[in-house]
Amino acid sequence: MRPLKIAEGIYDVGVKDWNIRDFHGYSTSNGTTYNAFLIVDEKVVLIDTVKKGFGDELLKNISAVIDPKKIDFVVSNHAEMDHSGCLPQIMHVIGQEKPVYCSKMGEKNLKSHFQRQLNYQVVPNGSSMSIGKRTLNFMETRMLHWPDSMFTYIPEDKILFSSDAFGQHYAGHENFDDETGTSILGHAKKYYANILLLYAPKVKALIESVVAAGLDIKTICPDHGIIWRKDPGAIITKYMEWSDQAPTKKAVVLYDTMWNSTEKMAEAITSGLNAAGVEAIPMHVRKWHRSDIMTEIMDARAVIVGSPTLNNGLYPTLCDVLTYVKGLKPMNKIGASFGSYGWSGEAVKLLNAELTAMGMELINDGLKMQYVPDTDQLKTCFEFGKSIAEKI
Amino acid sequence: MYECNVCGYVYDPENGDPDNGIEAGTKFEDLPDDWCCPLCGVDKSEFSKQ
Numbered sequence: 394m395r396p397l398k399i400a401e402g403i404y405d406v407g408v409k410d411w412n413i414r415d416f417h418g419y420s421t422s423n424g425t426t427y428n429a430f431l432i433v434d435e436k437v438v439l440i441d442t443v444k445k446g447f448g449d450e451l452l453k454n455i456s457a458v459i460d461p462k463k464i465d466f467v468v469s470n471h472a473e474m475d476h477s478g479c480l481p482q483i484m485h486v487i488g489q490e491k492p493v494y495c496s497k498m499g500e501k502n503l504k505s506h507f508q509r510q511l512n513y514q515v516v517p518n519g520s521s522m523s524i525g526k527r528t529l530n531f532m533e534t535r536m537l538h539w540p541d542s543m544f545t546y547i548p549e550d551k552i553l554f555s556s557d558a559f560g561q562h563y564a565g566h567e568n569f570d571d572e573t574g575t576s577i578l579g580h581a582k583k584y585y586a587n588i589l590l591l592y593a594p595k596v597k598a599l600i601e602s603v604v605a606a607g608l609d610i611k612t613i614c615p616d617h618g619i620i621w622r623k624d625p626g627a628i629i630t631k632y633m634e635w636s637d638q639a640p641t642k643k644a645v646v647l648y649d650t651m652w653n654s655t656e657k658m659a660e661a662i663t664s665g666l667n668a669a670g671v672e673a674i675p676m677h678v679r680k681w682h683r684s685d686i687m688t689e690i691m692d693a694r695a696v697i698v699g700s701p702t703l704n705n706g707l708y709p710t711l712c713d714v715l716t717y718v719k720g721l722k723p724m725n726k727i728g729a730s731f732g733s734y735g736w737s738g739e740a741v742k743l744l745n746a747e748l749t750a751m752g753m754e755l756i757n758d759g760l761k762m763q764y765v766p767d768t769d770q771l772k773t774c775f776e777f778g779k780s781i782a783e784k785i
Numbered sequence: 786m787y788e789c790n791v792c793g794y795v796y797d798p799e800n801g802d803p804d805n806g807i808e809a810g811t812k813f814e815d816l817p818d819d820w821c822c823p824l825c826g827v828d829k830s831e832f833s834k835q
Binding site: 535591 | 791792793794804825826
């Protein structure tokens with residue numbers, strides 16, 4: 394139900410996008426939400442907007458609280474279009490001349506999105522602004538996850554508006570962490586693995602600086618998913634844990650296959666890993682979405698990749714997944730390659746090069762088998778899995 | 786001082802970039818060719834003199 398009251402005079406007026414399933418290449422099996430926040434004080438403030446196309450719904454939600462024309466200004470915590478897409482529409486309704494407060498990089502990036510000239514006002518990092526009974530404190534959070542990203546904090550209510558940080562792509566009937574329980578952490582983990590992992594060292598440094606500043610946080614309002622009000626410390630702790638990328642006793646076996654031979658190898662290798670007490674499942678890259686594979690890789694120690702040799706090269710689907718994984722810069726991983734081939738068998742060597750380029754330490758030279766692996770060869774695959782397990 | 790055109794990071798030679806092996810006192814011109822912005826990851830060519 395929107396508008397959603399978060400505290401006295403503070404509402405989530407954003408929208409739920411129930412049916413989106415592909416969010417710029419990230420699979421959103423439960424849809425997502427674009428949260429936007431209305432603060433009614435002596436000044437009326439809107440923090441962020443929603444994705445283009447949802448502007449009428451946003452205005453309807455605002456109107457249920459207050460006439461949108463009474464909004465004095467907008468704060469843009471993040472220039473990405475799922476949060477800024479309706480900015481021109483909102484400014485058209487509330488008054489083109491009203492200020493849009495944003496970070497220095499926010500001004501630059503918003504200007505690169507919209508041809509319409511808006512009244513951008515840059516708020517320096519660490520600056521504050523009184524809106525009546527409340528104060529808005531602005532904190533730049535560059536590269537968490539765009540150059541323009543910023544947090545807005547209200548000390549009087551102890552609410553942190555964290556833009557994309559601590560978000561989850563999840564649209565359900567629930568609106569708060571006390572309603573979802575811990576099941577929401579899986580969505581938060583996927584979000585971290587696919588959106589923030591490459592900036593993990595910065596995420597950690599930023600959270601440490603927030604903790605060091607003694608910021609008292611009662612509620613965290615991210616721009617996606619549920620609001621953390623029961624235990625905001627839990628998601629902060631999880632972010633620290635995910636940032637460390639401390640490996641667990643886990644491996645990911647990802648592969649594609651042409652005539653099921655590489656698949657047979659994948660399953661036998663997985664059995665070997667499992668027999669040695671390592672958590673692993675074989676993930677066929679055309680059956681599993683790259684964003685789900687990435688989530689599994691984040692806390693795994695070993696990444697084991699299998700590809701048939703096709704036209705003297707890698708199977709193209711592996712290039713898709715490996716390009717994606719490489720960009721997210723997973724750390725502290727060891728890797729190995731395998732694959733079936735017909736006559737030339739370049740895939741294993743090419744996979745080794747890809748894993749090395751990702752900074753993964755190769756466990757061995759890899760395992761390649763011609764055509765269909767027989768019983769003895771599958772035993773070799775099983776032992777290959779076991780030998781990897783010893784390194785985990 | 787040199788500023789990253791992409792994310793706004795400012796390289797201050799007085800501080801260097803110790804997290805990435807660049808000692809304090811290293812001039813921007815003396816940074817290795819493979820040095821990249823510690824904030825957003827773009828290469829040296831994306832920096833402008835302030």
